[in-house]
Every structure is written in C-alpha cells, then in structure tokens.
Amino acid sequence: MGRAPCCEDTSGLKKGPWTPEEDEKLTSYIQNHGHGSWRPLPKAAGLNRCGKSCRLRWTNYLRPNIKRGRFTEEEEDLIIKLHSVLGNKWSRIAAHLPGRTDNEIKNYWNTHLRKKLLQMGIDPITHKPRTELNFLANLTQLLSNPITTNLAANLMNPNGNNIINNALGLQPNIAELARLQVLQNIYQILNSSNPLPNIDQPAAPLSYLNGLGSLNPSYHDIGSSSHQGLYSQVPNYVGFSQDMSASWPSMEELEVNNCNNKSLSTTSSYDNDHALDENRLPPLVSSSREANSSINHIESTTTSSNGGSTLTPSDDHFLEGWENLLDNRNGGSFWKDFIK
DNA sequence: AAGATCACCAACCGCACCTCC
DNA sequence: GGGAGGTGCGGTTGGTGATCT
Numbered sequence: 001m002g003r004a005p006c007c008e009d010t011s012g013l014k015k016g017p018w019t020p021e022e023d024e025k026l027t028s029y030i031q032n033h034g035h036g037s038w039r040p041l042p043k044a045a046g047l048n049r050c051g052k053s054c055r056l057r058w059t060n061y062l063r064p065n066i067k068r069g070r071f072t073e074e075e076e077d078l079i080i081k082l083h084s085v086l087g088n089k090w091s092r093i094a095a096h097l098p099g100r101t102d103n104e105i106k107n108y109w110n111t112h113l114r115k116k117l118l119q120m121g122i123d124p125i126t127h128k129p130r131t132e133l134n135f136l137a138n139l140t141q142l143l144s145n146p147i148t149t150n151l152a153a154n155l156m157n158p159n160g161n162n163i164i165n166n167a168l169g170l171q172p173n174i175a176e177l178a179r180l181q182v183l184q185n186i187y188q189i190l191n192s193s194n195p196l197p198n199i200d201q202p203a204a205p206l207s208y209l210n211g212l213g214s215l216n217p218s219y220h221d222i223g224s225s226s227h228q229g230l231y232s233q234v235p236n237y238v239g240f241s242q243d244m245s246a247s248w249p250s251m252e253e254l255e256v257n258n259c260n261n262k263s264l265s266t267t268s269s270y271d272n273d274h275a276l277d278e279n280r281l282p283p284l285v286s287s288s289r290e291a292n293s294s295i296n297h298i299e300s301t302t303t304s305s306n307g308g309s310t311l312t313p314s315d316d317h318f319l320e321g322w323e324n325l326l327d328n329r330n331g332g333s334f335w336k337d338f339i340k
Numbered sequence: 341a342a343g344a345t346c347a348c349c350a351a352c353c354g355c356a357c358c359t360c361c
Numbered sequence: 362g363g364g365a366g367g368t369g370c371g372g373t374t375g376g377t378g379a380t381c382t
Contacts, residue, residue, distance in 0.1 A: 016350095017350070018350090037367085038366085052367095055367085056351070056352080057351085059368095060350080088370070091369060102369075103350080104350090106371085107349055112348090
C-alpha cells in the first residue's frame with residue numbers, strides 16, 4: 001500500500017524556512033495560475049522546492065484568510081470540545097475554526113491544550129478524569145469555584161427552574177443535559193472517593209460542598225439507572241458510566257431533536273424516576289470501550305489511529321450532530337467558565 | 341553577563357487513504 | 362482494477378526566543 005513520495009529526488013531542493021522572496025513567488029504564481037497540480041508547480045513558479053513543501057507552505061501559511069496569532073479562549077474551548085468527539089481529526093477540527101489550519105491546531109494542542117488538560121487532571125486522550133488522588137484533591141478546589149458552585153446549587157435545587165426540572169418534563173435542552181453529565185460525574189468522582197457502606201442510605205453528604213446540603217433522591221436517579229451502580233461506577237469526564245448507558249436515543253432522534261432544539265422525549269406518561277433514562281445522551285467519550293457497542297462504534301469511527309478515515313456518510317451525519325451540539329452557539333460560555 | 345535549558349512552532353518526513361482517470 | 366496525484370495524519374526535527382542557573 002502507499003505510494004511513492006511526492007518528491008523522489010529532493011537532492012538539490014531547498015528545505016527549511018521559507019524566505020519572503022519564496023513566499024512572494026509562490027503567492028503570485030498561485031494567484032495568477034491557481035495551484036493545479038503541485039508537483040510541477042515549483043518549477044513553473046521558479047522555486048527550488050518540492051511540490052509538497054509548496055503545498056504545505058500555501059495551506060498552512062500563505063493562503064488567504066489565515067488567522068495568525070494566539071488562540072482565543074473561545075477557540076481553545078472549541079478545540080477541546082471537538083477533540084473529545086473527533087479525536088485527532090485535526091482537519092475536521094480546523095473546519096470549525098475559520099482561518100486556523102490543522103497543523104496549527106495540532107501544534108497548539110500538543111504544546112498548550114494537552115498540558116492544560118493534564119493540569120486539570122483530565123486525560124487529554126480519553127478526556128476522562130485521571131483518578132490519581134491528587135486529582136481528587138483538586139476537585140475540591142474546583143468545587144470552591146463560585147461558577148461551579150452556582151451550577152451545582154442549581155443542579156441540586158429540587159425547586160425552581162433548574163436543569164433537573166427542565167429534564168423532568170419541561171423539554172430539556174440537549175446541550176444542558178450534556179453539561180449536566182459533566183457536573184454529575186464530578187459528584188460521582190467525589191462519591192467514589194468517599195464510598196458509603198450502605199448504598200440505600202441517602203446520598204453522600206458531600207459536606208465539603210459548603211451550603212449545598214445532601215444530595216436529594218432525584219439526583220440519584222439522574223446519576224444511575226439503579227442505586228446499585230451508583231458507587232461502583234467508574235467516573236468519567238463527560239459520559240455516563242457503563243450501567244447508565246444502556247439505552248441511548250437513536251442517532252436520528254438525537255439529530256432531529258438537536259437540530260430542532262426540541263425535547264428528546266415525547267412520552268406522555270412520564271415517570272420521573274426514569275425520565276432521564278429516556279432522555280439519556282450517549283457519552284461524549286465512552287467510559288468503556290467494551291461495555292457499549294454503540295459507543296464503540298462512535299469511537300472506532302472517530303479516533304482511528306492509523307490516519308485513515310473509516311467514516312461512513314451516516315457516521316458523518318452523526319458526528320455533525322455532535323459537533324453542532326458542542327458548538328459555541330449551543331454551549332454558550334459554560335465550557336469556558338467550567339474549564340477555567 | 342553568559343552559557344544551559346526549556347518552550348514554542350514552522351516545517352519536514354513517511355505512510356495510509358482517497359479520488360480521479 | 363490499477364496507477365497517479367492529492368490529502369490527512371502522526372511523529373519528529375531544528376531554529377529561535379525566553380527563562381533559568
């Protein structure tokens with residue numbers, strides 16, 4: 001398989017940084033003639049470079065509308081979100097960031113964002129929390145953050161117009177549910193670090209969550225399809241754990257409801273104890289490759305490590321749904337604040 | 341002040357896959 | 362079906378400026 005290098009004989013061809021003169025030659029040639037086939041282009045443009053080098057220089061640096069300079073916080077957040085869904089599909093990630101190239105995003109990921117996630121205690125590959133004790137300690141710091149605390153208070157409040165109530169019959173917004181997953185899993189992590197001897201007891205006190213009181217039962221039901229699994233679940237960052245992922249909405253359902261901004265559930269006889277079972281989202285990243293075949297399917301089609309694309313048209317359709325879900329227009333500033 | 345080390349990033353390389361003829 | 366050209370990607374290199382000792 002494979003093919004011969006684009007430049008069989010690179011001896012005598014210049015390598016390394018481009019000079020302004022070379023840039024000018026390449027730019028003016030492409031503006032006048034288009035690039036067409038890259039292989040004969042350098043000769044025609046009067047450049048002592050290989051075609052591949054010209055193509056890279058053009059696509060990564062010289063072509064119009066390239067955005068230079070530091071990434072904004074919004075761009076950072078978007079890259080992280082997209083990477084959690086798409087993996088190292090830099091070109092697809094770049095498609096969501098106008099003016100940014102896949103190479104630039106890849107470099108920025110490797111030099112900045114990867115470290116940032118590691119410092120947050122998140123595995124940059126799986127986007128799941130690292131389970132080291134020091135990360136669990138860091139979570140208490142996270143929960144001292146007013147932003148997180150406010151969100152958590154909203155999550156915990158059984159009254160008022162909060163996320164849970166929306167989810168319990170007020171046509172939950174799909175993006176809110178995705179956010180809910182994140183907060184929920186933080187609490188699971190805390191719970192898992194403080195296991196209770198009797199799982200039928202009221203939830204973990206989480207006494208370190210100043211002012212939040214104890215978990216109420218509705219939270220249990222959101223967090224698991226059964227109480228049995230609550231404390232045995234392996235926490236994951238943005239996905240439900242294994243026993244919570246038994247029944248996802250269909251891809252079509254997800255797409256339709258996301259696009260139309262409608263509730264996932266259309267059931268009339270609504271059982272609050274299981275309301276969210278029916279509205280459950282697939283994890284943005286699976287907590288277990290073995291446990292859920294649908295998630296395996298997602299991952300296998302989005303994080304192929306050999307560089308080749310195995311995406312089918314339906315896969316693309318599905319991914320677009322997730323990409324839309326994660327889009328800033330739906331996510332608002334939640335992720336930005338949360339990651340901070 | 342100067343050398344060593346680190347961080348960043350543009351650019352390169354090789355491979356696999358895709359598209360077109 | 363097969364080859365050529367183009368594209369996407371992971372991994373890596375090397376130059377340069379910043380920071381440390």
